[in-house]
């Protein structure tokens with residue numbers, strides 16, 4: 001039986017959902033995928049940290065209502081989140097980084113990834129910060145240490161985009177993409193079509209849990225800009241930073257704009273796009289666009305995401321699916337782990353006793 005020891009960095013929605021999956025699915029994964037996951041460490045700003053070389057009961061972890069610093073009550077636990085110690089010292093094969101996204105410099109997640117890779121541990125992450133701002137460095141660091149940096153969930157959560165484009169569409173001549181990459185702004189635009197003002201639609205999105213208390217990153221396009229950087233660099237060979245991407249959000253759209261588009265057979269969508277220019281450079285932007293109703297992205301409603309990948313041999317290939325959600329995003333981490341398992345069939349597996 002193959003078993004991977006895993007350390008969870010951040011124990012919020014995504015990593016908690018991964019722990020739930022581990023608690024319920026290990027036997028099935030063992031039968032279907034050929035491995036089990038064993039949580040050997042967890043660290044969280046609020047709860048503290050714990051290292052347990054023999055493994056932590058995943059069900060206990062998700063069912064216990066820990067208070068602030070509550071990991072101190074566990075064997076090998078502490079009330080402090082000593083991330084560096086946990087990442088470097090825990091006997092983990094894989095580190096799952098799911099702390100908050102810092103769009104400015106990616107920290108502290110970039111450091112978390114560096115410590116893991118330098119210690120010879122694979123990294124799987126859903127955190128856009130390190131992927132948008134340091135992916136090339138982190139991949140090179142991993143390669144030097146014989147481990148992988150995987151990050152499918154940074155764009156469109158568990159809906160396959162990055163690996164699908166790189167693997168399944170290999171050879172198809174991918175030269176650009178356009179996508180609805182932020183569910184909150186798409187939901188808001190849909191509700192504005194239904195007659196709400198921008199402010200009313202944002203309020204409703206907050207009430208339904210689609211929007212953060214501060215929705216700026218979603219409605220001003222900053223979240224989409226990070227995703228465009230990630231996709232342009234991963235799929236089109238770019239070296240973009242967020243500053244290279246023109247960015248405009250949807251807060252300037254009025255109900256009159258929405259109504260005019262509807263009357264004329266169009267629909268506003270917040271589109272993130274990039275394409276390879278004739279000179280080999282990459283043009284990338286984020287902004288509201290009026291799409292004809294027969295456009296592949298026009299019918300994508302609610303908080304759903306979608307991307308049209310533009311290829312030479314197939315034309316546009318469009319993928320639609322959830323772009324957020326704790327279980328959906330935890331699935332992205334699982335898909336990263338499956339890739340690690342498939343790519344490194346012998347070196348990093350531990351045979352459980």
Ligand SMILES: NC(=O)c1ccc[n+]([C@@H]2O[C@H](COP(=O)([O-])OP(=O)(O)OC[C@H]3O[C@@H](n4cnc5c(N)ncnc54)[C@H](OP(=O)(O)O)[C@@H]3O)[C@@H](O)[C@H]2O)c1
Pocket residue numbers: 009010011012013014015043044045046047081083098099100101108126127128153154157323324325326329
């Ligand atoms: N949820 C989704 O649908 C989704 C989809 C795609 C990508 N992502 C990305 O995935 C990551 C995790 O998302 P999430 O929904 O799980 O977020 P979350 O619920 O806010 O969880 C993040 C957890 O990390 C902890 N944390 C923050 N800074 C830390 C640090 N320096 N050291 C240790 N722990 C730290 C937080 O503790 P405190 O609460 O005490 O701050 C929180 O428990 C984010 O980067 C997010 O952008 C999420």
